[in-house]
Amino acid sequence: MSTFARAVAVVLALGGVLTSGGVLTSGGVLTSGGVLTSGTAGGAAPYDSGPYAGSLCPTEGVGSSLCTAHRQVRAALQGVEHRADALADGATCEPQEGLWVCFGVTSVLAQRGGTTYGDTFLTARDQQVLDSSLIVHELEHVRQWRLFGPSFTALYLREGIDPCGNYFEEQAGFADGGYTCP
Ligand SMILES: [Zn+2]
Numbered sequence: 001m002s003t004f005a006r007a008v009a010v011v012l013a014l015g016g017v018l019t020s021g022g023v024l025t026s027g028g029v030l031t032s033g034g035v036l037t038s039g040t041a042g043g044a045a046p047y048d049s050g051p052y053a054g055s056l057c058p059t060e061g062v063g064s065s066l067c068t069a070h071r072q073v074r075a076a077l078q079g080v081e082h083r084a085d086a087l088a089d090g091a092t093c094e095p096q097e098g099l100w101v102c103f104g105v106t107s108v109l110a111q112r113g114g115t116t117y118g119d120t121f122l123t124a125r126d127q128q129v130l131d132s133s134l135i136v137h138e139l140e141h142v143r144q145w146r147l148f149g150p151s152f153t154a155l156y157l158r159e160g161i162d163p164c165g166n167y168f169e170e171q172a173g174f175a176d177g178g179y180t181c182p
Contacts, residue, residue, distance in 0.1 A: 045140065045171035047147055052155055052167075055148055071149035075142065078118030082109070086120075092127050093120070097135045099142065103127040112163075113178060116141040137176035144168055 047056060057067035079100055083093045086102035093102040100120040102110075104127065109115060114123030121138045145152050159166040164174065164181035174181040 045143075047144075047171070050167070050171075052148065055151055055155060057147075057149075067149075072146050074150060075118040075145040078145070079120035080118075082117045082120045082122060086122060091122075094127075096130055097132065097139075099130075099135050099139055101130060114138070116145070118142070118145050133173075133176040134178065137172045137178075140172035141168070144171070 047053060048059075057071065058064045083100060083102055085107075086093055086105050089106060091102045091104045091106075093100060095101070099116075102120060102122045103125060105122040105124055107122075109117065110122040110124045114121055114125070116122075116138045119142050121141075144156075148155055156166070156168050159168060163169040163177065163179045169177060169179065
Protein backbone atom coordinates (compact mmCIF):
# COMPACT_ATOMS: atom_id res chain seq x y z
CA MET A 1 0.00 0.00 0.00
CA SER A 2 1.42 3.36 -0.97
CA THR A 3 1.77 6.21 1.47
CA PHE A 4 -1.08 8.00 -0.22
CA ALA A 5 -3.30 4.91 -0.11
CA ARG A 6 -2.51 4.60 3.59
CA ALA A 7 -3.39 8.27 4.12
CA VAL A 8 -6.69 7.71 2.32
CA ALA A 9 -7.36 4.67 4.48
CA VAL A 10 -6.79 6.77 7.58
CA VAL A 11 -9.18 9.41 6.29
CA LEU A 12 -11.79 6.76 5.56
CA ALA A 13 -11.40 5.31 9.02
CA LEU A 14 -11.73 8.72 10.65
CA GLY A 15 -14.77 9.52 8.55
CA GLY A 16 -16.36 6.25 9.54
CA VAL A 17 -15.61 6.60 13.22
CA LEU A 18 -17.07 10.08 13.32
CA THR A 19 -20.36 9.20 11.72
CA SER A 20 -23.14 7.55 13.63
CA GLY A 21 -23.85 3.88 13.06
CA GLY A 22 -26.77 4.61 10.76
CA VAL A 23 -24.76 6.42 8.12
CA LEU A 24 -21.48 4.60 8.51
CA THR A 25 -21.73 2.62 5.29
CA SER A 26 -22.91 5.41 3.06
CA GLY A 27 -20.45 7.72 4.76
CA GLY A 28 -17.58 5.45 3.87
CA VAL A 29 -18.65 5.15 0.28
CA LEU A 30 -19.12 8.88 0.04
CA THR A 31 -15.70 9.71 1.44
CA SER A 32 -14.05 7.01 -0.60
CA GLY A 33 -15.58 8.29 -3.82
CA GLY A 34 -14.76 11.86 -2.98
CA VAL A 35 -11.15 11.33 -2.10
CA LEU A 36 -10.36 8.96 -4.90
CA THR A 37 -12.21 10.54 -7.78
CA SER A 38 -12.42 14.26 -7.07
CA GLY A 39 -10.83 16.53 -9.59
CA THR A 40 -11.64 14.14 -12.37
CA ALA A 41 -15.36 13.71 -11.91
CA GLY A 42 -18.18 16.19 -11.70
CA GLY A 43 -18.03 19.93 -12.03
CA ALA A 44 -17.77 21.81 -15.27
CA ALA A 45 -16.04 25.02 -14.31
CA PRO A 46 -12.85 25.45 -16.38
CA TYR A 47 -10.50 26.65 -13.69
CA ASP A 48 -7.46 25.96 -15.84
CA SER A 49 -8.46 28.91 -18.00
CA GLY A 50 -9.65 31.12 -15.16
CA PRO A 51 -7.95 33.87 -13.17
CA TYR A 52 -6.50 31.44 -10.64
CA ALA A 53 -5.14 28.85 -13.05
CA GLY A 54 -1.68 29.56 -11.63
CA SER A 55 -2.81 28.30 -8.24
CA LEU A 56 -3.81 24.86 -9.53
CA CYS A 57 -1.52 21.87 -9.19
CA PRO A 58 0.89 21.46 -12.11
CA THR A 59 -0.54 19.14 -14.75
CA GLU A 60 2.73 17.32 -15.37
CA GLY A 61 6.01 16.56 -13.69
CA VAL A 62 6.83 14.56 -10.60
CA GLY A 63 5.03 16.99 -8.30
CA SER A 64 1.72 16.86 -10.14
CA SER A 65 0.15 13.74 -8.70
CA LEU A 66 1.62 14.40 -5.26
CA CYS A 67 0.15 17.91 -5.26
CA THR A 68 -3.26 16.58 -6.33
CA ALA A 69 -3.21 13.83 -3.71
CA HIS A 70 -2.14 16.24 -1.00
CA ARG A 71 -4.95 18.67 -1.72
CA GLN A 72 -7.58 15.93 -1.82
CA VAL A 73 -6.45 14.48 1.48
CA ARG A 74 -6.30 17.94 3.02
CA ALA A 75 -9.89 18.64 1.94
CA ALA A 76 -11.02 15.33 3.42
CA LEU A 77 -9.16 15.95 6.69
CA GLN A 78 -10.55 19.46 6.88
CA GLY A 79 -14.03 18.01 6.55
CA VAL A 80 -13.33 15.43 9.24
CA GLU A 81 -12.08 18.12 11.61
CA HIS A 82 -15.11 20.31 11.06
CA ARG A 83 -17.50 17.38 11.46
CA ALA A 84 -15.78 16.41 14.69
CA ASP A 85 -16.10 19.96 16.02
CA ALA A 86 -19.72 20.21 14.89
CA LEU A 87 -20.67 16.88 16.46
CA ALA A 88 -18.96 17.87 19.69
CA ASP A 89 -21.10 21.02 19.74
CA GLY A 90 -24.30 19.06 19.30
CA ALA A 91 -24.76 19.34 15.53
CA THR A 92 -25.97 16.47 13.36
CA CYS A 93 -23.86 15.40 10.39
CA GLU A 94 -24.94 13.17 7.51
CA PRO A 95 -24.10 12.60 3.86
CA GLN A 96 -26.58 13.90 1.28
CA GLU A 97 -26.05 13.24 -2.42
CA GLY A 98 -22.28 13.11 -2.18
CA LEU A 99 -21.94 16.00 0.25
CA TRP A 100 -21.32 15.88 3.99
CA VAL A 101 -23.79 18.18 5.73
CA CYS A 102 -23.75 19.26 9.38
CA PHE A 103 -27.05 20.76 10.61
CA GLY A 104 -27.56 22.87 13.70
CA VAL A 105 -24.05 24.32 13.64
CA THR A 106 -24.03 27.28 15.99
CA SER A 107 -20.53 28.64 15.33
CA VAL A 108 -19.75 31.60 13.08
CA LEU A 109 -18.40 29.09 10.56
CA ALA A 110 -21.97 28.40 9.43
CA GLN A 111 -22.58 31.99 8.41
CA ARG A 112 -24.73 33.12 5.49
CA GLY A 113 -27.00 30.08 5.46
CA GLY A 114 -24.05 27.73 5.39
CA THR A 115 -20.46 27.42 4.28
CA THR A 116 -18.48 24.51 2.87
CA TYR A 117 -15.08 23.61 4.33
CA GLY A 118 -13.23 20.87 2.54
CA ASP A 119 -15.87 18.25 1.83
CA THR A 120 -18.33 19.34 4.52
CA PHE A 121 -21.16 21.88 4.44
CA LEU A 122 -21.87 23.52 7.80
CA THR A 123 -25.26 25.12 8.29
CA ALA A 124 -27.25 26.48 11.20
CA ARG A 125 -30.53 25.23 9.77
CA ASP A 126 -32.34 22.24 11.20
CA GLN A 127 -31.81 18.79 9.73
CA GLN A 128 -33.65 18.48 6.42
CA VAL A 129 -33.30 17.22 2.89
CA LEU A 130 -31.45 19.99 1.08
CA ASP A 131 -32.52 21.22 -2.34
CA SER A 132 -30.56 19.40 -5.02
CA SER A 133 -29.61 22.75 -6.54
CA LEU A 134 -27.96 23.82 -3.29
CA ILE A 135 -26.12 20.51 -3.12
CA VAL A 136 -24.84 21.02 -6.67
CA HIS A 137 -23.61 24.47 -5.63
CA GLU A 138 -21.87 23.24 -2.50
CA LEU A 139 -20.33 20.26 -4.31
CA GLU A 140 -18.67 22.75 -6.64
CA HIS A 141 -17.17 24.42 -3.58
CA VAL A 142 -15.90 21.01 -2.47
CA ARG A 143 -14.29 20.67 -5.87
CA GLN A 144 -12.73 24.11 -5.45
CA TRP A 145 -11.24 23.12 -2.09
CA ARG A 146 -9.76 19.98 -3.63
CA LEU A 147 -8.37 21.78 -6.66
CA PHE A 148 -6.91 24.84 -4.94
CA GLY A 149 -5.87 23.28 -1.66
CA PRO A 150 -5.01 25.14 1.52
CA SER A 151 -4.71 28.46 -0.33
CA PHE A 152 -8.39 28.37 -1.31
CA THR A 153 -9.43 30.40 1.74
CA ALA A 154 -7.16 33.27 0.71
CA LEU A 155 -8.22 33.07 -2.93
CA TYR A 156 -11.89 33.08 -1.96
CA LEU A 157 -11.50 36.05 0.40
CA ARG A 158 -9.56 37.96 -2.25
CA GLU A 159 -12.73 37.78 -4.36
CA GLY A 160 -14.63 39.63 -1.65
CA ILE A 161 -17.49 38.81 0.66
CA ASP A 162 -20.15 39.98 -1.80
CA PRO A 163 -21.17 36.68 -3.39
CA CYS A 164 -22.32 38.41 -6.57
CA GLY A 165 -18.80 39.68 -7.19
CA ASN A 166 -17.05 36.48 -6.18
CA TYR A 167 -15.55 34.38 -8.97
CA PHE A 168 -15.84 31.14 -7.00
CA GLU A 169 -19.52 31.75 -6.22
CA GLU A 170 -20.11 32.50 -9.89
CA GLN A 171 -18.55 29.17 -10.86
CA ALA A 172 -20.65 27.34 -8.27
CA GLY A 173 -23.76 29.10 -9.59
CA PHE A 174 -25.40 32.12 -8.04
CA ALA A 175 -28.98 30.88 -8.34
CA ASP A 176 -28.13 27.37 -7.11
CA GLY A 177 -26.50 28.93 -4.07
CA GLY A 178 -29.62 30.97 -3.34
CA TYR A 179 -28.09 34.28 -4.41
CA THR A 180 -30.07 36.75 -6.48
CA CYS A 181 -27.48 38.65 -8.48
CA PRO A 182 -28.04 41.35 -11.10
ZN1 LIG B 1 -21.39 29.34 -2.51
